[in-house]
Structures are given as C-alpha cells and as structure tokens.
Amino acid sequence: MKKTLTLLAFLSLLLNGFSQNPDSVFIKTIFDNALTSRVAYHNLEILTNIAPGRLVGSEESIVALKFLEKYFKDLGADTVYLQEFKTHSWACDSSSVSILKKKSREIHLTCDALGTSLSTPPSGIEAEVIEVQGLADLEKLGTEKIAGKIVFFNRPMKDTFINTFAAYGDAVDQRAHGPAEAAKYGAAGAIVRSVTTSLDDYPHTGSSRFPEDVRIPALAISTIAANLLSQELKDNPKTKIRIFVKSHDLPEVTTYNLVAEIRGKVKPDEAIIVGGHIDSWFNSPGAHDDGAGCVMSCDVLRIFKELNIQNIRTIRAVMFMDEEMFQAGGKAYADFVGQSGKRPYLALEVDEGAFTPEGFSVDAPDSVVNKLHAFKSLLEPYGIKYIRKGGGGVDIYPLKNLGVPLVAYVTDPQRYFDMHHSGNDTFDKINYRELNLGTGCVTTLIYLIDKYGVE
Amino acid sequence: MKKTLTLLAFLSLLLNGFSQNPDSVFIKTIFDNALTSRVAYHNLEILTNIAPGRLVGSEESIVALKFLEKYFKDLGADTVYLQEFKTHSWACDSSSVSILKKKSREIHLTCDALGTSLSTPPSGIEAEVIEVQGLADLEKLGTEKIAGKIVFFNRPMKDTFINTFAAYGDAVDQRAHGPAEAAKYGAAGAIVRSVTTSLDDYPHTGSSRFPEDVRIPALAISTIAANLLSQELKDNPKTKIRIFVKSHDLPEVTTYNLVAEIRGKVKPDEAIIVGGHIDSWFNSPGAHDDGAGCVMSCDVLRIFKELNIQNIRTIRAVMFMDEEMFQAGGKAYADFVGQSGKRPYLALEVDEGAFTPEGFSVDAPDSVVNKLHAFKSLLEPYGIKYIRKGGGGVDIYPLKNLGVPLVAYVTDPQRYFDMHHSGNDTFDKINYRELNLGTGCVTTLIYLIDKYGVE
Numbered sequence: 046m047k048k049t050l051t052l053l054a055f056l057s058l059l060l061n062g063f064s065q066n067p068d069s070v071f072i073k074t075i076f077d078n079a080l081t082s083r084v085a086y087h088n089l090e091i092l093t094n095i096a097p098g099r100l101v102g103s104e105e106s107i108v109a110l111k112f113l114e115k116y117f118k119d120l121g122a123d124t125v126y127l128q129e130f131k132t133h134s135w136a137c138d139s140s141s142v143s144i145l146k147k148k149s150r151e152i153h154l155t156c157d158a159l160g161t162s163l164s165t166p167p168s169g170i171e172a173e174v175i176e177v178q179g180l181a182d183l184e185k186l187g188t189e190k191i192a193g194k195i196v197f198f199n200r201p202m203k204d205t206f207i208n209t210f211a212a213y214g215d216a217v218d219q220r221a222h223g224p225a226e227a228a229k230y231g232a233a234g235a236i237v238r239s240v241t242t243s244l245d246d247y248p249h250t251g252s253s254r255f256p257e258d259v260r261i262p263a264l265a266i267s268t269i270a271a272n273l274l275s276q277e278l279k280d281n282p283k284t285k286i287r288i289f290v291k292s293h294d295l296p297e298v299t300t301y302n303l304v305a306e307i308r309g310k311v312k313p314d315e316a317i318i319v320g321g322h323i324d325s326w327f328n329s330p331g332a333h334d335d336g337a338g339c340v341m342s343c344d345v346l347r348i349f350k351e352l353n354i355q356n357i358r359t360i361r362a363v364m365f366m367d368e369e370m371f372q373a374g375g376k377a378y379a380d381f382v383g384q385s386g387k388r389p390y391l392a393l394e395v396d397e398g399a400f401t402p403e404g405f406s407v408d409a410p411d412s413v414v415n416k417l418h419a420f421k422s423l424l425e426p427y428g429i430k431y432i433r434k435g436g437g438g439v440d441i442y443p444l445k446n447l448g449v450p451l452v453a454y455v456t457d458p459q460r461y462f463d464m465h466h467s468g469n470d471t472f473d474k475i476n477y478r479e480l481n482l483g484t485g486c487v488t489t490l491i492y493l494i495d496k497y498g499v500e
Numbered sequence: 501m502k503k504t505l506t507l508l509a510f511l512s513l514l515l516n517g518f519s520q521n522p523d524s525v526f527i528k529t530i531f532d533n534a535l536t537s538r539v540a541y542h543n544l545e546i547l548t549n550i551a552p553g554r555l556v557g558s559e560e561s562i563v564a565l566k567f568l569e570k571y572f573k574d575l576g577a578d579t580v581y582l583q584e585f586k587t588h589s590w591a592c593d594s595s596s597v598s599i600l601k602k603k604s605r606e607i608h609l610t611c612d613a614l615g616t617s618l619s620t621p622p623s624g625i626e627a628e629v630i631e632v633q634g635l636a637d638l639e640k641l642g643t644e645k646i647a648g649k650i651v652f653f654n655r656p657m658k659d660t661f662i663n664t665f666a667a668y669g670d671a672v673d674q675r676a677h678g679p680a681e682a683a684k685y686g687a688a689g690a691i692v693r694s695v696t697t698s699l700d701d702y703p704h705t706g707s708s709r710f711p712e713d714v715r716i717p718a719l720a721i722s723t724i725a726a727n728l729l730s731q732e733l734k735d736n737p738k739t740k741i742r743i744f745v746k747s748h749d750l751p752e753v754t755t756y757n758l759v760a761e762i763r764g765k766v767k768p769d770e771a772i773i774v775g776g777h778i779d780s781w782f783n784s785p786g787a788h789d790d791g792a793g794c795v796m797s798c799d800v801l802r803i804f805k806e807l808n809i810q811n812i813r814t815i816r817a818v819m820f821m822d823e824e825m826f827q828a829g830g831k832a833y834a835d836f837v838g839q840s841g842k843r844p845y846l847a848l849e850v851d852e853g854a855f856t857p858e859g860f861s862v863d864a865p866d867s868v869v870n871k872l873h874a875f876k877s878l879l880e881p882y883g884i885k886y887i888r889k890g891g892g893g894v895d896i897y898p899l900k901n902l903g904v905p906l907v908a909y910v911t912d913p914q915r916y917f918d919m920h921h922s923g924n925d926t927f928d929k930i931n932y933r934e935l936n937l938g939t940g941c942v943t944t945l946i947y948l949i950d951k952y953g954v955e
Contacts, residue, residue: 076660077660080660081659205531207937209933401914428662457856459931459934463931476915477699478659482662482914
C-alpha cells in the first residue's frame with residue numbers, strides 16, 4: 046500500500062490543481078463544505094433517536110416533521126411549511142410467532158407484522174404450516190392443502206445477483222402479494238422469510254397488498270428464524286405454529302409533507318425539488334431508509350445558504366410522508382402542485398441509503414437525460430460513474446404526469462438490504478464520509494441544473 | 501425505488517443471458533460460487549477470534565499460521581508449507597497517556613504505543629507538551645523549545661480528499677517520521693493524533709521509523725483524545741502529561757510465510773501468486789487489515805478446487821508475515837524464490853480490506869498492463885471499473901526486482917481508515933457480500949491470467 050501513496054498524492058495534487066474550469070473550482074468548494082460539515086450526520090443521529098418507527102399516522106412521524114421544520118426555520122429558509130393532506134393508515138401494536146413443540150414447549154421466532162396485516166384473535170392462531178417457495182406453488186397446492194393452514198413463503202433473496210435491488214425485485218413478490226394470494230386459497234395466515242441479504246435475527250417488514258375483503262394476519266420472520274422453521278418442518282411436517290398480531294387501522298389521518306425553499310433570484314417559479322421520505326417502518330429507526338435521504342436533502346439547502354449561491358431557480362426540499370405504505374405523500378404533493386398550476390422544474394429523490402455514490406438515473410425525455418449526462422465529467426472525480434436513463438423515485442413518481450423530469454440518486458447497493466425495513470437500520474450503520482459524499486454529489490447536480498437548466 | 505425494480509430485473513435477465521462468450525459463462529460460475537459460499541467469511545471470523553493482535557513474533561501470529569495451514573491441508577492443496585526465515589521484532593506490553601490536572605487529578609487518554617516505541621521508565625515521563633501541525637514546525641521551534649518536552653503531532657487527516665489513501669499519505673509522515681525527528685531536537689517523547697477518518701476513541705497505531713540511536717517513547721492517541729488535549733493546551737499551555745510505555749525488542753525471531761499451491765497441469769513452474777499478510781498490529785483483530793486479504797486468497801484455491809479448474813499454471817497462495825513493521829516476510833519470500841531460481845509468473849496482493857470492488861492496479865511493463873486491461877470487460881458486470889497501471893503491494897514489492905508483474909486488488913476506500921490499525925478493525929465490520937464479491941473478482945482475474953497468460 047505504501048508504494049501507491051506517492052502516486053495517490055500526485056493524483057490528488059493533480060485533482061486539486063484541476064482548476065481551469067470555474068465549475069470544477071466551485072464544485073470543489075461544495076465538496077469541501079459537504080465533507081467537513083457534521084450537520085447532516087448530527088441531524089440523522091437526532092432524527093433516528095427522537096423519532097424511530099415514524100410510520101404515517103404515528104406520533105413519531107409528527108416529531109420527525111417538527112424537528113426538520115425547526116431545522117429549516119433556524120437555517121433561514123425563505124419558505125417553510127407543512128403541506129397538509131388526509132389519508133388512512135395502519136399501526137402494529139404487537140406480534141409474535143412461536144413453534145409449538147410437544148409438551149407445551151414453544152420456540153419464539155423473531156417477527157414483525159407486515160403492513161397492513163389483520164389482527165389475529167387475542168389468543169392467536171394455531172395451525173399447521175405449509176412451506177412454499179413462491180406464489181406459483183399456491184396454485185399447485187390448491188385450496189384443499191392450504192385452507193386453514195399458515196402459508197410460509199421461504200424463497201431466499203438470491204446472493205448471486207450483483208445488484209441487490211435486482212435480488213430484492215426477484216424475491217419481494219412473496220411479501221407484497223403472497224399473503225393476499227394465500228388468503229384466496231383459505232389460508233389462516235401467512236409468514237414470509239425476511240427479504241434481506243443478511244443471515245441474521247432481524248425481521249424485515251414491508252407492505253403486503255390486500256384487496257379490501259381478503260386480509261389475513263401476515264408477518265415477516267428473520268432469515269435465521271426461517272431456516273430454523275424450515276428445518277423443523279423437514280423433521281416434523283405436522284409442526285404447528287402460533288401466530289399473533291395486534292394491529293389497527295387508522296381510517297382517517299391528517300398528516301403532512303414538509304416543504305422548505307430558498308427562493309430563486311431570477312426564476313422563482315421554477316422549483317428544483319430535492320427530497321426523501323420522512324416516514325419509516327414502525328420497527329425501524331430508518332437511518333438509511335430514508336432518514337439519510339432527508340438529512341442530505343436538508344443539507345443541500347444549508348450548503349446553498351452557506352456558500353451564498355445566487356440560485357436562479359428556487360431550490361425546494363420536500364420531506365415526503367408515507368412512502369412506505371400507501372405512497373400518499375407523493376400523490377398528495379403532486380395533486381397540490383398540480384392544482385396550484387406551478388409545475389416544478391425538476392425533482393430529485395434521495396432514497397437508496399447513505400452509501401458510496403454511484404450515479405444518477407433519470408426518468409425524462411432523452412434531451413433532458415443528455416443534458417444531465419453532460420454534467421458527468423464534473424462529478425466523476427467524486428465517484429459518480431454514470432448519469433443515465435432509468436427510474437426516478439416512488440415519492441416523485443406522481444409528478445411525472447405533470448411532465449416533471451425525475452432524477453434518482455444511486456448508491457453502492459451491497460449493504461442496503463442488510464438493514465432495510467428492520468430494527469437494524471440504525472444510525473451506527475451510517476458512515477460519515479459516505480453520507481457527506483452523497484450530499485456533495487446531490488448538491489452539485491442541483492447546482493449545475495440550476496445554473497445551466499435542462500432544456 | 502419500486503419503479504426501478506422492473507428495469508433491474510430486466511437488466512439482470514440480460515446479464516444472466518449474456519452468455520455467448522464461454523468466459524462470461526464460466527465467470528458467472530465463479531461468482532455464483534464465491535457469492536454463496538460462507539467459507540471465507542467463516543475463516544475470517546475464526547482468524548480474528550483466535551488470533552487477534554498477530555504481530556510478527558507473537559504467539560498469535562503462529563496460531564494464525566497454523567489455522568490457515570490446516571485449512572489448506574484440509575482443502576487438499578497439492579503443496580502446503582511454512583517458509584521459515586529469521587527476523588527481529590518488537591512487542592508492546594502496556595502503555596498509557598494522562599493529562600495531569602491540578603490537585604493530582606488525571607485524565608486518561610486512549611492510546612497505543614507506536615511500533616517500535618522505546619519504553620519509558622516504569623514511572624513514565626512527565627513533561628510539558630508542545631503541539632505541532634507537522635514535521636516542518638520542529639525546525640522552526642528548534643531544540644530550545646522542544647528539548648525535554650513531549651511533542652504532540654496533531655495535524656488531522658483531511659476529510660476533503662476523495663480517496664482516503666491520499667488523505668492517509670498526506671498525514672502519515674507525522675506518525676512515520678515525526679517521533680524520530682522530534683528526538684533529534686531532544687524531545688522526551690512523542691504522541692501522534694491517530695491517522696484515521698473517524699472521530700472516535702480508538703487509538704490507531706502503526707510503524708514509526710527510528711534510526712538505531714535515536715529512539716524515544718512514541719504513542720498514538722485517539723482523535724477524540726487529541727481534540728481534548730489540544731483544547732486543554734489552549735486553556736493551559738503549561739499542561740503536563742505523563743506518558744508510559746512498556747515494550748521490548750525481540751532481537752531474533754524465527755517465523756514463517758505460509759505457502760499453499762494447486763499445481764499447474766501444463767506449466768507447473770509458472771506460479772501465479774495471490775496473497776495477503778497474516779500479521780496484524782498488536783492492538784487489532786485485523787479483520788480488514790489484512791485478515792480479509794488472507795481468507796480471500798485462501799478462497800481462490802478453494803474455488804479452483806471446487807470448480808475443478810484445470811489450471812495451466814500453478815496457483816499459489818502466500819500468507820506473508822510482517823507487513824506491518826519491517827516487511828520482512830515479503831523480502832524473505834523474494835529471497836527464497838530468487839535463490840531457488842524459480843521466478844513466479846505474476847503476483848497479486850489483496851490488502852485494501854473487504855469493501856466493494858473497484859479495480860486492479862498493475863505494476864508491470866505496459867504490454868502486461870494492456871493484456872490485463874483487456875480482461876476488464878469480463879469483470880465490469882461485477883463492479884470492476886478499471887485495470888490500469890499503478891502500485892502493486894508492500895509484500896510483493898520485493899518480487900519486482902525479479903521481474904515479476906505485480907497486481908493489487910483495489911476496493912472502495914471510504915471506510916478503510918475508520919478501522920485501520922486499531923481495535924475497531926473487528927469481524928463485525930466485514931460485509932459478507934463485499935468480501936465475497938472481492939473473492940469473485942480476484943479469482944476471476946487469476947483464472948483469466950492462468951488461461952491466457954500475460955505475455
């Protein structure tokens with residue numbers, strides 16, 4: 046390693062000296078600020094401590110909003126407001142899964158209810174388990190073998206995908222649609238192997254979609270618990286388990302997206318949105334998902350203020366509510382700006398965790414993609430490998446109907462699903478440098494979009 | 501995020517279907533094996549548990565060698581042996597640093613001795629402290645102001661470098677040469693701010709170079725301790741501290757490099773070396789530095805065996821001893837193969853931790869660099885962004901004199917120096933996927949070098 050240091054010092058001098066281009070010089074100033082500030086990092090520590098489990102409708106979700114509202118006000122943003130909307134929600138009070146061994150011995154499995162699981166009776170549901178590898182197995186088994194049983198979806202998230210989001214996409218149908226499908230065949234309940242890259246004892250929850258009339262109790266169990274249960278079923282196929290869920294619907298919830306702006310000096314009506322989602326699953330501090338996206342978006346405004354950037358367009362941070370269950374915040378926000386007739390200029394979502402930057406993906410016409418791609422060389426020294434056509438984000442997706450170009454910040458995906466939707470998504474999993482590098486990349490792209498436009 | 505999954509699933513199908521090229525197909529097999537095996541991960545857990553602090557000359561270093569020697573024998577490697585050599589070493593028994601407040605109150609600072617610090621008297625050394633920002637300050641201050649004092653090197657590792665190895669190179673002169681330089685001006689001892697990207701309470705040790713006759717006691721203190729001491733000195737410049745080191749030299753040590761081979765089926769005399777260093781600092785489990793490099797190198801042989809690869813050349817794993825202090829193992833190994841007259845075909849070092857793969861750097865004539873660069877497209881789907889001219893590695897560097905092409909495996913550098921040379925370099929900092937991706941990349945490159953050669 047020592048022998049490479051001379052070369053690296055030289056390259057670094059080269060980089061520091063790479064200063065003919067005034068944009069390069071100013072971008073270095075942005076990164077110097079981002080990389081030496083502890084504000085975003087501290088905000089995330091506070092957010093995850095004071096408002097873990099900030100699912101829409103929870104007290105914690107309001108605590109989180111108020112914390113960042115105060116941050117924006119203290120920062121001196123030109124406009125700070127809570128955009129109110131009404132939606133419905135769901136809350137989990139308690140849950141358990143136990144293997145019932147002979148002689149009344151129970152083995153407790155770590156679990157969390159899936160949103161929006163139905164409650165069981167107070168004494169739970171005791172039933173035999175039928176293990177399946179996916180939704181296709183249900184049709185083969187049919188009502189005769191499924192009715193009255195608890196269906197156990199146990200197909201693992203595959204290690205062999207290089208991009209973990211692809212692995213997630215390959216496995217998540219069991220959680221998203223498995224319980225509802227099992228219900229059609231008369232299942233008494235459903236448990237799902239956690240959709241995670243990690244072999245550990247954290248349950249990873251998430252949303253499970255139910256038609257109005259077919260909800261059943263549904264839970265995630267940890268990957269270790271899933272392996273244990275699967276082995277138990279091999280040893281004794283008649284094994285019974287007891288599942289218990291206490292949850293309740295919240296039919297009417299008044300909640301908010303948080304909006305903060307630095308007004309544009311030339312074109313104030315052209316708002317560039319940067320945002321993440323303020324909610325997190327009830328079981329999770331939501332450090333990477335998506336506290337990180339929120340504090341990074343907050344930090345974009347801080348850097349614009351501190352560097353006294355004379356932004357042409359309005360730089361607007363939006364903390365979206367309810368990405369996790371019903372995506373109600375994104376829809377409400379699109380409705381709100383749609384009705385106002387003030388179409389945002391562009392929207393950038395930060396919701397892939399605070400890992401080493403990889404690139405930006407753009408959901409917009411080719412002309413916009415090409416314009417953004419032209420900024421790549423300025424961001425390459427900071428780790429951005431591509432700016433290319435691809436998906437935007439869940440919260441900003443409803444803005445697509447208004448013709449708003451969408452951009453997603455993309456990070457190294459290897460560790461994301463270790464923590465995702467679980468109690469393991471804690472602040473100590475955040476790396477200070479990786480978070481700050483991301484803030485630098487996002488701020489820089491927004492700076493360039495503001496300066497040069499995307500038309 | 502959900503909207504990007506369809507695209508990712510499609511890309512992944514594309515990747516899985518990208519199978520006209522037989523090399524691509526076989527490389528997928530290598531990665532499927534690497535990414536689903538827990539062998540390297542388990543080996544690293546065991547190694548860091550049974551042999552933390554495995555500095556050359558320690559019992560732990562022998563425990564580590566024997567553990568991996570048994571691994572290679574159980575694996576059925578064709579040749580497994582310990583290559584004996586003699587060297588000298590140093591060991592730290594105990595150390596402390598305290599700020600001496602009035603009324604006999606002491607504030608203990610977390611510290612570790614630097615290798616090869618001299619011992620203090622048993623009661624330690626009490627002296628005033630002179631804080632400097634680097635070696636250049638010493639000359640300005642001169643003997644008058646330095647003699648009898650403890651010099652405190654406190655220039656932080658800069659957050660503003662994008663590559664942390666460059667930041668390390670920028671700061672490490674204080675640790676490597678500061679104490680010896682301070683000694684020339686009559687300093688009673690030296691303490692150095694830990695060279696780390698992390699603001700935490702771990703001391704990060706490392707080697708400090710002394711001429712034969714000017715050794716003084718020298719220690720690293722944590723970054724938090726350094727900030728505390730610096731503030732104390734601002735408040736009271738006459739503050740005294742007490743440093744204590746109990747260490748001893750080991751003038752003659754018999755130790756070993758561990759060598760294991762799968763013999764080449766066609767050209768057995770052309771050995772492709774893959775290796776890491778088995779030693780770690782006395783204060784560190786050495787998970788990333790360099791237990792990871794060892795178990796990944798071990799795993800290359802496992803994959804060659806399991807996939808029944810008919811390797812043309814000999815695949816040779818070498819676990820080098822004493823990278824950390826005197827680089828004696830690398831020199832001894834180069835002497836050994838030099839005397840045997842059997843020049844290795846190529847050597848690849850794995851010593852940048854188990855982080856997401858980035859590339860390979862090659863210290864060899866351009867023709868070899870170009871040949872290796874041609875393999876890049878086969879490795880790109882797995883995260884390799886470059887194969888280019890650059891440094892090799894410390895352990896393999898002495899082989900350069902024999903004309904051996906050198907290659908270093910390069911990883912995402914953001915987190916490496918959080919753990920480096922400290923008690924924080926523990927197994928739980930290892931990500932299973934990142935480790936296994938690295939094994940896949942290294943195994944693949946060696947497979948291609950074996951198959952196609954580098955001439």
